[in-house]
Structures are given as C-alpha cells and as structure tokens.
Amino acid sequence: MSATESRQRELIVDFGKSLFERGLTAGSSGNLSVRLDDGWLLTPTNASLGRLDPAQLSKLDWDGNLISGAPPSKEAFLHRAMYEERGSAGAIVHLHSTHSAAVSCMCGLNHDDCIPPLTPYFVMKVGRLPLVPYHRPGDPALASAISAMARKHSAVLLANHGPVVSGTSLEAAVYAAEELEETAKLFLLLRDVPTRPLDAAQIADLKHTFKLDI
Template sequence: MSAAIIAHGEENRRREEIVSFGRSLFERGLSAGSSGNISVRLDDGWLLTPTNACLGRLDPARVAKLDWEGRLVSGDQPSKEAFLHRAMYSERQGAGAIVHLHASHSAAVSCMHGLDDHDCLPPLTAYYVMKIGRLPLVPYHRPGDPALAEAIRGLAGKHSAVLLANHGPVVSGSTLEAAVYATEELEETAKIFLLLRAVPTRPLNEVQIAELKSAFRLDF
C-alpha cells in the first residue's frame, strides 16, 4: 500500500474524529450555535472546522484542510480564528490537536474582574492540575484581530491552555481526545470555582502540586 493511500486514510480518520467529538461537545451544551472550533495536526498540514459551522452538524468532507502557511487546500473556508490554532501549533510541537470553545463557565470566568493573569483558576482538584496546570489570561482582543495570535504565541510555549479575556479557552493536547478531555476538565473546574465563590475553599498547596508534577511528569 502506497504512502499516499495510507496518509489519505489517516486524514479521513481524523476528519471523522473531529465530527464525532464536535457532535459530543455540542450535544452536551459545551458549544452553542456556530461557536467554537476544532483542529487536528496532520503530516502535511492541518484540519480545522469551517467558519460559521455548528460543531454538532459537521460534514467530514467539508472540514477545511490548510497548509502551514494558512492556505486552504480543500474543504470549506476555515474558521476566522484559524490564526489562534496556528499560533499555538507553532509554539507547541507536541500539540496534535486544539479545541477552542465559548463554554458557559469558562467564558464566565474570562469576564471576571480581578483574575490572576498568570493563573486564572485555583488548583481545586488534582485532575485540573494534571490536565491544565496553570491557565494564563490573554488580554481582550476583538474577534478576528491578528494581534491575538502574537499574544497567544507569547504564552503557548509554556502553557498547553490559555484563557482569552471575555471570550473563552484555547486548549491543546497530544491528541484530539486529550485536548477535548482537558477542555472538559477546565470547564468543570470553572463551574466548581463559580459555585464556591462565596465559600472558603482549600485549593491544593505547593507540596501537593509538586507531588503531582513529579508523579505524572508534568512540565508547567
């Protein structure tokens, strides 16, 4: 079997994976309307959900394929937030996929005054620490502003996820499955954080975080 046929089969599997995870996120209320976008790295470029597309109703054949200069190779026009994904991929060579959502709780946190710009959510659970680590805040930019790419690029080298102010999270992972699971953990932690706003809390301390970093070889 030729390398071209194998590569084509792998691309088709990744297209179907985007459709499957997109539908799951939409049906569970994590992506409303046509908000949010998903991308996956390929050997010869990358796949990205189309502009104005509902994640719950994606067609695998219409998912955009782009080269690393951002040029459309096949499929529909890509999301206007393609530059967010390119910026993250350029700084994180191990990133195999990226998920960007406007999920309610993490978007709500992104609108709050007084956040720690270097770490928007406290380490409330071990699973949040393991999947996200630290979550820096990217200052507000209007949707589609190319300057946002540079803001993300300045943080992505050290962080697998960032929170866009008044917008929502951008989360990378080694695979699409890993990126989705990390996004879900972030959203759940944002929900817990909001539920506990009026209650004294007990986040993990530095010793507990160091133990997790050592046990699970975390690099944040």
C-alpha cells in the same frame, strides 16, 4: 487521502457533535483542529460543531493557505499560533463553554493563573491557566498574545471569550477542555466559600508522578 487523515476527520465530527449535544458549545461557536503530517484540519467558518461534514473540513498548510474544503474559521491564526509554539500539540479545542466564558469576564482574576488548582485533575489536564487580554474576535494581534503564553502553557483563557486548549490528541484536548469547564464551574460555585487549593508541594508531586508538561 490517507487513512490517518480520514480517521482524524471522523474524530473531529464525532467530538464536535458530542460537545454540541452536551451544551459545551452553541450555534456556530467554537472550533476544533488536528495536526497532520502535511498540514492541519480545522472546522470551517460559521459551522456548527453539531453538524460537521468530514469532507468539508478545512485543510490548511503551515502558511495558513487553504488546501481543500470549506473556508476555515476566522480564528485559524489562533490555532496556528499555538501549534507553532507547542510541538507536542496534536490538536486544539476552542470553546465558548458557559462557565469558562463566565470566568473570563470576571474582574480581579490573577492573569497568570486565573483559575486556582482546586483539584488534581485540573492540574493534570490543564495546569496553570493564564488570561489573555481582550481582543476582538478575529483580531490578528491575538496570535502574538497566544504565542507568548503557549510556550509555557497548554491552555489559555481569552478574556470575555473562552478557553483555548491543546492536547497530544483530539481526545486529550477535548478531555482537558471538559476538565477546565468543570473546574470553572467549581470556581464559580465556591466564590464566597473559603477554599483550599492544592499547594506548591502537592502540585510538584503531581507533575513528578505523572511527568506533566503543562
């Protein structure tokens, strides 16, 4: 095993524990993955992100075959679909975080952009957030639905489920998922209050200044 892979395994454990201890995932929900030179790592099925074993992380090839470790999450195809469409994605975070999941259950959302650009940080780390129509957990049809959106978006929100967020590294993906959760919380707090999201010119300025690809 390379030093790089060993380091990525430790990062998955560390970030998983942090997410779990701060209540951003509960029980055995959620999964993390990281791209490697010779495949990718994914948290195992029925594993709590708070108690991961680096040696038992699932290692898969790009055909979805298990190379080593425990059996992978049943949502492995979800990660694979996003990696295939986003060459810049070095890691993916999927959570059932409370506020993001709550938004995913709401009626009347804009399916092309279901959380407005309330802050520059949301625009910088997440961008536009499309809503993926409901699929049961583990439904392979979800892969094609995510693929279609991942070509243009670094993150998606699964209806009645939760967010899937990619980043250039695991750290970047975790930070983006955290920003999404905080913005979802703001969105829920402001539901009955007139708000002033960023306008198109302000968003364009952020994209130009920070060279955003989201």
